Amino acid sequence: MSADDWHVADDDLRAYADGAARPPWLWSAEAHLGTCPHCRRRLARCLGPAVVHAGWARLDAELDAPRPGPAEALLVRLGVAAHTARLLACTPGLRRSWLAAVGFTLAVTTGAAHLGRSMTVPIPLLAIAPLLPLIGVAISFGPRVDPSHELAVVAPLHTFRLLMLRCASVLAATTALTGVASVAVPESGAVALGWLAPSLALTLLSLALMPRLGPVTAPVAVGSGWLALLGATVQRATGESVLFTAPGQAGLAAGAAVAALALWKARSAFDTTHHLGRVADPSTRRTM
Amino acid sequence: MTTLRAEGLSLRFGRTTALEDVTFALDDGVTGLLGPNGAGKTTLLRIMATAIPPDSGHLRVLGADPRGAAGRLAIRRRLGYLPQSPGFHQHFTAFEFVDYIAILKEIVDGRHAEVRRVLHAVGLDDQRGKKIKALSGGMRQRVGLAAALLGDPALVILDEPTVGLDPEQRLRFRELIALIGEGRTVLLSTHQTEDVASVCRHVIVLDQGRIRFEGDPVALAGVARGRVWTGPARADGALAAWRTGNGDYHNIGDPPLGARLADPGIEDGYLMLIAAGPAGRAA
Numbered sequence: 001m002s003a004d005d006w007h008v009a010d011d012d013l014r015a016y017a018d019g020a021a022r023p024p025w026l027w028s029a030e031a032h033l034g035t036c037p038h039c040r041r042r043l044a045r046c047l048g049p050a051v052v053h054a055g056w057a058r059l060d061a062e063l064d065a066p067r068p069g070p071a072e073a074l075l076v077r078l079g080v081a082a083h084t085a086r087l088l089a090c091t092p093g094l095r096r097s098w099l100a101a102v103g104f105t106l107a108v109t110t111g112a113a114h115l116g117r118s119m120t121v122p123i124p125l126l127a128i129a130p131l132l133p134l135i136g137v138a139i140s141f142g143p144r145v146d147p148s149h150e151l152a153v154v155a156p157l158h159t160f161r162l163l164m165l166r167c168a169s170v171l172a173a174t175t176a177l178t179g180v181a182s183v184a185v186p187e188s189g190a191v192a193l194g195w196l197a198p199s200l201a202l203t204l205l206s207l208a209l210m211p212r213l214g215p216v217t218a219p220v221a222v223g224s225g226w227l228a229l230l231g232a233t234v235q236r237a238t239g240e241s242v243l244f245t246a247p248g249q250a251g252l253a254a255g256a257a258v259a260a261l262a263l264w265k266a267r268s269a270f271d272t273t274h275h276l277g278r279v280a281d282p283s284t285r286r287t288m
Numbered sequence: 289m290t291t292l293r294a295e296g297l298s299l300r301f302g303r304t305t306a307l308e309d310v311t312f313a314l315d316d317g318v319t320g321l322l323g324p325n326g327a328g329k330t331t332l333l334r335i336m337a338t339a340i341p342p343d344s345g346h347l348r349v350l351g352a353d354p355r356g357a358a359g360r361l362a363i364r365r366r367l368g369y370l371p372q373s374p375g376f377h378q379h380f381t382a383f384e385f386v387d388y389i390a391i392l393k394e395i396v397d398g399r400h401a402e403v404r405r406v407l408h409a410v411g412l413d414d415q416r417g418k419k420i421k422a423l424s425g426g427m428r429q430r431v432g433l434a435a436a437l438l439g440d441p442a443l444v445i446l447d448e449p450t451v452g453l454d455p456e457q458r459l460r461f462r463e464l465i466a467l468i469g470e471g472r473t474v475l476l477s478t479h480q481t482e483d484v485a486s487v488c489r490h491v492i493v494l495d496q497g498r499i500r501f502e503g504d505p506v507a508l509a510g511v512a513r514g515r516v517w518t519g520p521a522r523a524d525g526a527l528a529a530w531r532t533g534n535g536d537y538h539n540i541g542d543p544p545l546g547a548r549l550a551d552p553g554i555e556d557g558y559l560m561l562i563a564a565g566p567a568g569r570a571a
Contacts, residue, residue, distance in 0.1 A: 057401055065400050066384040083391045083399070090377065090388060147375030148389070151435065154337045155392035156364045162392070268357060273339050 008032060008039050017046040087162065088169045091140045098139065102132050102174055106181040113185045122185045122192055123239035127230050129178045129195035134202045134219050136170035142215030143273065153273050160267040163207070171203065194244035197252035202226055204259035211269035290315055291443055291473040292336065297345035299331060306331040307342065307497045314443075318469035320488035320505075321477040322558055328497040329477045330372055333447045336475060337369040350442055365394075368436035368444040372451075372477075374428075378421040382412055382431045385420055389435040406434040410464060426457035433464065444474045450483055462486050481555040484508075491554075493561050500561045505554050512552035512560045517543040527563040 008016070008029050015021045016029050033039050044052050068076065072089035076082055105128060113122035141163050143149045153159050175196070182192040202222050209218040233241040242248045292314040299307045307328045323329045334340045335347065338354045350366050352359040376385055386403045395402055407416045410430040420428060429449050436444055446465065450458045458480070466487040468474055478484065484491055484505055491508050493501035501508060518536045522529040526541040540556050540563075543549060 057404075060404065062400065066381070066387055083396060086388065086391055147377055148385075149375065150334075150339055150371050151369065151374065151389060152392055154339050154364055154367065154369050155389065156361055156394045157392045271357060271360065272341060273334075 006032075007036065008042075010042075013039070013043055014046055017043060084165065087165055091166045091169050098136065099173060099177070102136070102177055105132065106177055110181045110184045120191075121194075121239040121241070121244055123230075123234060123241070125178075125181060125185060125192070126194045126198075126244060127227070127234075129174075129181070130198035130202050130226060131223050132178065133171050133174045133199050134206055134223055136174055137167050137203055137207065138215065138219040140166045140170055142210075144215065150273060153271070159270045163270055167203065167207065171199070175199070191244055194249060197249045197256060198226065198243070201252045201256035201259060204256050204263055208259045208262040208266060211266050291350060292475075293346075293348045294336075295346045297332070297335060297342045297347065299335065299340070299342045305497050307335075310345070310494075310497070310499055312492055312499060312502055314473050314475060315490070316469075316471065316473050317489045318465060318474040318476055318487050319490040319492060320484035321475060321492050321494060322479075322481065322484060323477075323494035324479075324562060326496075327494045329494055330447055332494065333369075333445050333475065333477055334371075337367060337371075337445050338363055339369075363443075365439070366442045368438070368441035370429075370432045370436045370444075370446045370449055372447040374432040374435070376420045376428060376431065378419070380420055381417050382407065382420060382423065382427075382434075383416040385431060386435050386438065390438050393438050395439055402438060403434075406437045407431075409437055410434045411460075424457075426453050426461070429453065429457075429461065430464075433461075433468075437468065442472055444468055444472060446474065447477045448479065449476070450478060450480055458483075481553075481558055485554045493558060495562055501557075508557040509552045509554050510557065512540060512556035514549060515543065515560060516540050516550045516552045516556045517547035518550050519548060523547075528559050 012021070012025070012029060016026070016033075021029060033043060047055075066086070068082075068085070069089060072085045075085035075088055080088070106125070109124040109128050110122075112124040139145050141149075146152065152162055178195055178199075179193075182195070185192045206219040206222040209222065212218075213221060229243065230241065233243055235241070243252065290313050294313070295311050297307055297310040298305075310328075310332060321329050321332070331340070335342050336349065338349070338360045341355065347354055349363045352362040354360045354363055377388070380388065383403060386407060387399065390399050390403055404416075407413060410433050412427065412430050412434060415423060415427055420431060423431065433446070433449065436446070449465070450461050453461060462483060465474060465476060465483075469487065476483065476488065488505060491501065491503060491505055492499060493508070501511065517523075517539050518532070519539060520536065522531075522537050523539040523541065523544065526539040528541070529537050529539045532538050538550070539547075540559055
């Protein structure tokens, strides 16, 4: 039967326009409308010009809509709102090049743990892994690394929320990768997860210090402090350190909690570029 | 209706005074902010846009006080801002970038339709799928302007949007700014006195962090009335002088007796103000 042999009845067309048509008749009508200009014109009359225009506008807008990448699509499938997924997907610390660098670093530290079997603690992994989210957050927020930082600051979306979203995504990605690396470390048991508490503590402390020290100095100072602390506590022969004992881990977790509290109290400082700007905003220094 | 009122704004960066006792008000229409490099224009615009707070002074923007978080939020919901260096994510298309800013502006319902609307308003219908790194400087400025127009803001702040554009692009941008200024308040920072003459109904001249002039473009030109003359040679002691196309010299300053006085333009008034220095003897 060709499209010219029959046309959708008026009542059925109105039901279709009202959204009241049900399968399988709905499928049949839809297939026919796709091939029959006469019925499409009648349908347009049923709907009225405003609805037709709005439908075209919606279709046009969807055709232009950005196509989500794999990470963004995964986030949406996991239940994250589409607009939040888009904000997360724009995080520089989630770019493939950065994630590849993290993967390479973890592979090297895990390899080093295999070579240094005389050590009871996989110190290369435990020393370096906490620095990865610290660096990831540092390259995801601030006037030097986010090209539209100033636009983000003066937008209604609270800058602190944007910062937290980006931190959460960087922490999640690096935690997943480091978790895999921990499993690959030989015969270390739970101590191979000793990077988790310092990762949180260093990242949160760096963010809490950012309004005072700026977006570059704060992570550099915190990272240097971490390496100095390791240098002072690690026993060279075994790789053991008080930091990776139960009391040490509890201390680091407490430090993370204090840093989180300090960050929450300082959250309004992220609402303008005032502190960041005086320290680091290039546009402030270039021209007044 | 007054959209913005600033009283006694001051700001220092270390030992440098960026702004000192700046007081002015903005109404509907396009206001031009003129001044040399380092005058404090960008700092002033960043304060207006709630990016930085002043050290002292009072500011009300769209009826709200930006000192509190609630006031800043109320302002930001009705503000469009194009910074001097907007900073684009180069791998985004024009549509994707404006869409990203729309999310930051918390436009959820009909977001894509709104992105299309603003891209159409700045004449980028055919370029919306192009990567930003493939667009010309003028096109990128349009993308930035489209982002500033999201949500139909009541106040639009544009920081030197015509810098680096060729003459045709500048003309087209001026046309756009004039259109945007219909029914809303636009604050346009620029080095170009022609921009001010073309589209602004109000002008503020800022120099060394202080307001040197506030009024309409005709009044700015009037600052140089009786101080502009033409002659066959560059006059000694002229504040500024240049040879014109017909071979005569256009001189600005204190004219000699019997000088052939000419009608001043905005550029003459501006040069008089700036050349006279902070003492403001020309004003």
